[in-house]
Amino acid sequence: xIRVLVRAVGSLLISAFMGSVVVFLLLRMLKGDVAxxxxxxxxxxxxxxxxxxxxxxxxxxxxxxxxxxxxVFRGDMGTSYAAEYDIAHEIWTRVPLTFTLxxxxxxxxxxxxxxxxxxxxxxxxxWRGTWVDILSQIGIAVPSFWLGLLMVTLFAVxxxxxxxxxxxPLTEDFSDGVKSLIMPVMALAIPLSAVLVRxxxxxxxxxxxxxxxxxxxxxxxxxxxAAWRHGIRNASIPLVTVTILQLGSLLAGAVVIENVFTLPxxxxxxxxxxxxxxxxxxxxxxxxxxxxxxTLNFLMDIAYGLLDPRIRQSGGSAPIA
Amino acid sequence: xxxxxxxxxxxxxxxxxxxxIEVVSPRRRLPPQLxxxxxxxxxxxxxxxxxxxxxxxxxxxxxVPNQFKSxxxxxxxxxxDKLGRDMTSQIMAGARNSLLVSMISTVLSLxxxxxxxxxxxGASPFWQRIISRLTDIGIALPGILVALVLATSLGxxxxxxxxxxxxxxxxxxxxxxxxxxxxxxxxxxxxxxRAYGRPRRFILFRHVLPNxxxxxIVQASVMFALAILIEAALSYLGIGAQRPTPSWGRLLKEAQxxxxxxxxLMVIPGLSIMIAVIGFNLLGDGLRTYLDPQQxxxxxx
Amino acid sequence: MLDIDDLSISIGxxxxxxxxxxxxxxxxxxxxxxxxxxGKTMTAMSIIGLLPREAVVTGSITFDGVPMVNxxxxxxxxxxxxxxxxxxxxxxxxLNPTMxxxxxxxxxxxxHNTVPKQQVRSRTIELLDQVQLPEPEVLARRYPxxxxxxxxxxxxxxxxxxxxPKLLIADEPTTALDVTVQKxxxxxxxxLSDELGMAVMFVSHDLGVIQAISDHVAVLYGGRLAETGPTxxxxxxxxxxYTEALIDVNPGHPEDITASLGKALTTIKGSVxxxxxxxxxxxxxxxxPHETERCVQEPPITEMDGGHVFKCWNPVEVP
Numbered sequence: 028x029i030r031v032l033v034r035a036v037g038s039l040l041i042s043a044f045m046g047s048v049v050v051f052l053l054l055r056m057l058k059g060d061v062a063x064x065x066x067x068x069x070x071x072x073x074x075x076x077x078x079x080x081x082x083x084x085x086x087x088x089x090x091x092x093x094x095x096x097x098x099v100f101r102g103d104m105g106t107s108y109a110a111e112y113d114i115a116h117e118i119w120t121r122v123p124l125t126f127t128l129x130x131x132x133x134x135x136x137x138x139x140x141x142x143x144x145x146x147x148x149x150x151x152x153x154w155r156g157t158w159v160d161i162l163s164q165i166g167i168a169v170p171s172f173w174l175g176l177l178m179v180t181l182f183a184v185x186x187x188x189x190x191x192x193x194x195x196p197l198t199e200d201f202s203d204g205v206k207s208l209i210m211p212v213m214a215l216a217i218p219l220s221a222v223l224v225r226x227x228x229x230x231x232x233x234x235x236x237x238x239x240x241x242x243x244x245x246x247x248x249x250x251x252x253a254a255w256r257h258g259i260r261n262a263s264i265p266l267v268t269v270t271i272l273q274l275g276s277l278l279a280g281a282v283v284i285e286n287v288f289t290l291p292x293x294x295x296x297x298x299x300x301x302x303x304x305x306x307x308x309x310x311x312x313x314x315x316x317x318x319x320x321x322t323l324n325f326l327m328d329i330a331y332g333l334l335d336p337r338i339r340q341s342g343g344s345a346p347i348a
Numbered sequence: 349x350x351x352x353x354x355x356x357x358x359x360x361x362x363x364x365x366x367x368x369i370e371v372v373s374p375r376r377r378l379p380p381q382l383x384x385x386x387x388x389x390x391x392x393x394x395x396x397x398x399x400x401x402x403x404x405x406x407x408x409x410x411x412v413p414n415q416f417k418s419x420x421x422x423x424x425x426x427x428x429d430k431l432g433r434d435m436t437s438q439i440m441a442g443a444r445n446s447l448l449v450s451m452i453s454t455v456l457s458l459x460x461x462x463x464x465x466x467x468x469x470g471a472s473p474f475w476q477r478i479i480s481r482l483t484d485i486g487i488a489l490p491g492i493l494v495a496l497v498l499a500t501s502l503g504x505x506x507x508x509x510x511x512x513x514x515x516x517x518x519x520x521x522x523x524x525x526x527x528x529x530x531x532x533x534x535x536x537x538x539x540x541x542r543a544y545g546r547p548r549r550f551i552l553f554r555h556v557l558p559n560x561x562x563x564x565i566v567q568a569s570v571m572f573a574l575a576i577l578i579e580a581a582l583s584y585l586g587i588g589a590q591r592p593t594p595s596w597g598r599l600l601k602e603a604q605x606x607x608x609x610x611x612x613l614m615v616i617p618g619l620s621i622m623i624a625v626i627g628f629n630l631l632g633d634g635l636r637t638y639l640d641p642q643q644x645x646x647x648x649x
Numbered sequence: 650m651l652d653i654d655d656l657s658i659s660i661g662x663x664x665x666x667x668x669x670x671x672x673x674x675x676x677x678x679x680x681x682x683x684x685x686x687x688g689k690t691m692t693a694m695s696i697i698g699l700l701p702r703e704a705v706v707t708g709s710i711t712f713d714g715v716p717m718v719n720x721x722x723x724x725x726x727x728x729x730x731x732x733x734x735x736x737x738x739x740x741x742x743x744l745n746p747t748m749x750x751x752x753x754x755x756x757x758x759x760x761h762n763t764v765p766k767q768q769v770r771s772r773t774i775e776l777l778d779q780v781q782l783p784e785p786e787v788l789a790r791r792y793p794x795x796x797x798x799x800x801x802x803x804x805x806x807x808x809x810x811x812x813x814p815k816l817l818i819a820d821e822p823t824t825a826l827d828v829t830v831q832k833x834x835x836x837x838x839x840x841l842s843d844e845l846g847m848a849v850m851f852v853s854h855d856l857g858v859i860q861a862i863s864d865h866v867a868v869l870y871g872g873r874l875a876e877t878g879p880t881x882x883x884x885x886x887x888x889x890x891y892t893e894a895l896i897d898v899n900p901g902h903p904e905d906i907t908a909s910l911g912k913a914l915t916t917i918k919g920s921v922x923x924x925x926x927x928x929x930x931x932x933x934x935x936x937x938p939h940e941t942e943r944c945v946q947e948p949p950i951t952e953m954d955g956g957h958v959f960k961c962w963n964p965v966e967v968p
Binding site: 243248256 | 697699702722723726727728729730731734735737739742743744745746747748756757760761805808809
């Protein structure tokens with residue numbers, strides 16, 4: 028188990044490092060000049076040069092990269108050009124919201140997928156299974172931001188049950204906080220669970236075919252109970268695998284949803300920074316978002332190891348601790 | 349000559365293999381998803397193509413007196429927006445834009461992606477690990493994120509969107525291609541080809557590629573659907589196609605402040621996106637079922 | 650204790666199994682012998698109702714006076730595991746790979762409230778000991794892939810007998826095991842049957858194995874009974890031609906192998922026809938070396954000779 032942990036952490040660090048290089052380079056695609064990005068194409072020579080001096084952009088790329096990463100570790104990501112805020116501080120305060128959004132959506136999706144997927148596998152051959160099929164097709168195709176807009180129109184504008192936007196931190200007021208998060212989370216969770224349902228279903232269908240389900244029935248379990256007791260763990264494995272692949276999309280979706288609901292998270296900050304051509308903010312924001320994906324990935328890897336004991340002892344029949 | 353004590357291998361028919369009974373399996377027919385998907389996709393492509401030459405009204409024709417017409421009134425099939433522009437025309441043109449972006453990004457990603465995947469599959473474990481690592485990172489940087497970053501330096505627009513999508517698609521395709529390619533490379537007939545002296549490139553193109561062909565086709569369909577969704581999201585955020593280039597996503601953004609007054613402005617573009625995505629997904633599902641009827645792929649060649 | 654009468658199992662238009670009568674008195678052991686496709690597994694599974702959804706069952710199966718055919722799932726699940734235990738062919742696949750074996754055995758106890766909660770653990774260890782697993786406390790915490798094939802089968806047996814069932818159905822339990830382990834398992838099963846007064850229905854294609862464990866034998870071919878009777882009688886003087894062929898083909902017990910060395914291996918010509926391809930007349934036609942006109946035209950009728958029942962137009966002569 029320790030080996031799985033260590034390997035996952037190492038993997039995380041390496042990916043984070045390489046990803047940061049990619050982000051760094053992406054921002055310098057315009058002849059490698061951040062100053063032009065910030066000031067725009069119409070800026071004067073002098074202002075460009077001044078900015079370059081100020082930001083140390085005349086140094087070699089490696090130097091710039093090292094400065095940036097070094098700063099990140101120290102908690103210094105620079106200040107934004109126009110609004111003069113401390114980037115690191117802004118990011119730090121927004122991380123909890125975005126992470127909560129992503130994590131909550133993940134959890135809701137997983138639970139929904141497991142329940143619905145198992146149900147549809149057990150009833151695969153009758154009309155109930157077909158309905159789930161159709162619903163999941165629709166669910167996958169629904170753009171999450173559109174779903175968010177629809178929900179706002181219905182639940183906020185028409186019915187007034189939930190707020191149309193804005194965020195109340197859970198620490199301030201729990202019930203208000205939850206209310207402000209329900210729609211964003213559902214907007215993200217519904218498409219995601221539609222994707223996951225199909226994998227749970229197919230994983231469960233395979234499991235139901237397995238001999239040990241037959242053994243469970245011969246022991247006296249009904250098919251439904253056998254599916255839950257013995258199948259869930261095995262069907263969760265493809266669930267985790269697919270979820271890992273969806274993490275990037277999930278975070279991307281969170282970025283968009285934050286803008287739909289004007290939630291003050293990393294996603295909103297990112298879009299605003301892009302609009303304002305704040306290259307430094309964008310750089311660090313992209314890094315942080317990527318780190319979030321990698322962290323969630325890491326957590327999933329651990330879950331995977333917990334689910335399948337065969338992975339845990341890669342390399343033979345060592346006695347279990 | 350038969351040995352009555354041997355087990356006759358039972359075909360994978362309807363779970364009856366447990367009981368060693370042979371049942372004749374039904375003939376392969378065109379799966380319904382394939383048909384429905386193909387119909388939807390063709391319809392959208394047709395609409396998109398037509399829109400190049402003709403739309404009911406001029407795309408940018410502002411006609412404020414006729415603003416906010418609901419769908420079905422006064423000869424406006426899908427209504428008008430706040431400036432009196434015809435929605436039907438905008439939707440038709442939006443189809444064209446979505447298809448264009450999706451097609452370019454999908455095709456331009458498939459070629460390098462498949463190549464990398466295949467080559468990596470046959471490469472040494474060292475290189476495989478590196479490529480796996482790179483694809484992992486590529487997958488962790490989703491299209492929307494990359495697009496936002498690129499938009500900062502390159503500015504908004506379709507080209508930025510396409511590049512960003514490709515940035516994400518290529519590693520995804522490579523990753524998806526690597527697994528099956530590796531499996532095929534370990535099969536006996538490939539061993540034979542190698543023993544026969546066939547060069548690696550030959551093996552890859554003549555043996556691996558045809559076998560993963562169906563997989564790629566299915567993958568392409570799914571990628572198309574995804575690209576449509578991503579393009580819509582990017583346009584919604586304002587970094588996709590800019591006016592006057594039409595885009596469903598941008599229509600949604602413009603509709604947002606009006607959702608109370610004219611909800612149809614929001615429903616229609618969203619539905620269009622959804623239908624297009626469903627169409628491509630069904631097409632992909634149908635192709636998968638049609639091209640590989642045995643879902644439980646056994647190792648037998 | 651177990652009575653099967655006029656059992657018919659069909660899938661779609663094909664009647665897969667048709668058995669007029671089969672029974673197992675309490676504590677006795679019946680061996681069900683036949684090739685793959687003979688319907689023996691179907692017959693066994695029909696007792697506990699674990700057939701594919703499409704299967705249609707008619708007739709009567711009475712277990713301890715209780716009718717079993719088409720019984721609602723909920724009632725069946727109470728009987729399964731507690732009154733009737735079952736073990737299957739491939740012990741690796743029959744066990745949940747992600748659950749410790751002790752827990753899987755304990756589940757049988759918990760399901761039917763056989764012992765109070767606090768005693769479940771100790772009873773599990775006892776059961777594992779009863780099936781002769783070494784160091785049961787340690788082994789209980791292992792996962793199936795950490796055990797050997799024979800150990801896994803013992804675990805399955807422990808699971809099946811956990812609630813002291815009146816009947817044990819064993820579907821090819823030794824087929825996937827090494828020959829030496831096979832013997833041990835068979836001995837274990839025999840011993841358990843004696844100790845617990847448990848009846849056994851042993852299904853197999855291997856006549857040698859059947860011979861070792863059962864006191865009565867039923868030979869199935871093409872879903873129909875060919876011959877039934879006491880084991881030694883059937884083996885010594887079979888009447889149905891298929892049984893005769895089976896015995897010929899069987900190389901015998903491992904210890905006798907030296908005797909059969911040098912003898913040419915015989916086989917039954919042809920192969921079992923697929924479902925729906927059975928022609929009128931005796932099911933064994935086309936493969937029987939003693940086929941007659943009549944065999945082709947009409948299905949043979951039942952003949953009885955003491956406890957020995959068979960259906961053949963041209964049976965083996967009794968000296």
